[in-house]
Amino acid sequence: VPAVAQGGGTPAGDDVIVLGEVGALTGGQATFGISSRNGIALALKEANAAGGVKGKKLVVRVYDDQSKPEEAAQAVTRLITQDKVVLILGEVASSSSLAMAEKAQAAGVPMITPSSTNPTVTEKGDFIFRVCFIDPFQGFVMAKFARENLKLNKVAVLQDNKSAYSIGLTEVFRQKFAELGGKITVTESYSQGDTDYRAQLTAIKKTQPEGIYVPGYYSEVGVIARQARELGLKVPLMGGDGWDSEKLFELGGSAIDGSYFSNHYSPDNPDELVKKFIADYKADYNGAVPDALAALAYDAARVAIDALKRAPDTSGPALRDAIAQTKNFPGVAGVITLDAKRNAVKSAVVLKVADGKASYVTTIAP
Numbered sequence: 251v252p253a254v255a256q257g258g259g260t261p262a263g264d265d266v267i268v269l270g271e272v273g274a275l276t277g278g279q280a281t282f283g284i285s286s287r288n289g290i291a292l293a294l295k296e297a298n299a300a301g302g303v304k305g306k307k308l309v310v311r312v313y314d315d316q317s318k319p320e321e322a323a324q325a326v327t328r329l330i331t332q333d334k335v336v337l338i339l340g341e342v343a344s345s346s347s348l349a350m351a352e353k354a355q356a357a358g359v360p361m362i363t364p365s366s367t368n369p370t371v372t373e374k375g376d377f378i379f380r381v382c383f384i385d386p387f388q389g390f391v392m393a394k395f396a397r398e399n400l401k402l403n404k405v406a407v408l409q410d411n412k413s414a415y416s417i418g419l420t421e422v423f424r425q426k427f428a429e430l431g432g433k434i435t436v437t438e439s440y441s442q443g444d445t446d447y448r449a450q451l452t453a454i455k456k457t458q459p460e461g462i463y464v465p466g467y468y469s470e471v472g473v474i475a476r477q478a479r480e481l482g483l484k485v486p487l488m489g490g491d492g493w494d495s496e497k498l499f500e501l502g503g504s505a506i507d508g509s510y511f512s513n514h515y516s517p518d519n520p521d522e523l524v525k526k527f528i529a530d531y532k533a534d535y536n537g538a539v540p541d542a543l544a545a546l547a548y549d550a551a552r553v554a555i556d557a558l559k560r561a562p563d564t565s566g567p568a569l570r571d572a573i574a575q576t577k578n579f580p581g582v583a584g585v586i587t588l589d590a591k592r593n594a595v596k597s598a599v600v601l602k603v604a605d606g607k608a609s610y611v612t613t614i615a616p
């Protein structure tokens with residue numbers, strides 16, 4: 251796994267504070283890792299321009315986990331034992347964050363995942379934090395939207411059985427949709443990396459659902475959308491934050507049009523803080539509009555920097571305590587107050603896919 255020093259490329263020394271980052275820079279979730287890296291780099295650049303922290307510059311060591319939980323866990327071990335980082339940012343995919351959290355907690359090094367939503371991630375221990383909402387809420391959001399906005403009565407589910415995120419979200423959606431008076435016709439499964447979903451989609455079609463919930467990641471969802479349409483399944487697809495990637499539109503083409511997913515952030519937000527973030531991000535990354543991953547990673551890095559400033563020193567326990575005290579922190583993906591379980595409680599947005607982009611539909615509060 252190649253390590254890349256960012257934020258000036260300064261080597262570790264007494265004049266710098268070294269942070270660690272683990273992300274999927276290659277593999278099936280590569281856009282997640284790249285967007286997150288960009289958001290973190292922007293936050294560090296701004297902090298360094300404003301004088302750094304405790305008179306020191308911030309640098310970040312980044313490891314690519316190739317979208318694999320085992321690699322993510324190994325990267326954490328390297329960050330802690332070789333690079334001696336004071337804090338770790340990452341991952342996006344909950345399965346990878348779970349593998350990392352185990353190591354970070356055991357070593358007493360604080361970890362902040364910007365975007366992993368499976369509830370068990372922060373249950374790994376008191377050194378593990380997140381700046382996003384969790385899936386019991388996200389699953390409720392789409393169940394409510396499906397029942398109340400789309401007025402669906404019968405929905406099928408297609409889950410990724412290799413992803414803790416997808417399995418968790420499936421469970422919550424099934425339960426909430428039923429509680430709201432809807433019926434789940436069938437639940438089918440695939441494994442991350444599969445390319446042929448026709449058998450599952452054919453089984454789903456037989457149950458005549460009015461919609462299909464597909465809480466997976468964009469690499470698979472784009473292909474699933476195409477194959478569903480090929481098989482004559484015309485009903486709306488619905489999903490969660492794992493759909494958030496430019497690649498979804500490339501892979502899904504017009505087959506993904508008319509679908510909906512829940513997410514953390516919409517660049518359509520007219521808030522001043524959000525507008526400034528989008529402008530600064532575009533300036534640094536060739537005009538790219540930041541997605542939710544970039545926004546949450548930027549927020550996670552800024553929460554970490556804020557804690558570094560407030561903590562009496564950069565030891566693990568001091569940083570842990572400072573992060574835990576994060577209150578009313580103005581993030582670009584919503585205001586962050588960490589609760590006793592080290593999670594943020596925030597609203598979700600629902601986006602609609604049409605013509606190669608996702609547009610804001612509504613906000614659902616917890």
Ligand code: PHE
Binds near residue numbers: 282415
């Ligand atoms: N919430 C997803 C997970 O836990 C990761 C994700 C977040 C993906 C935001 C895209 C956008 O696995």
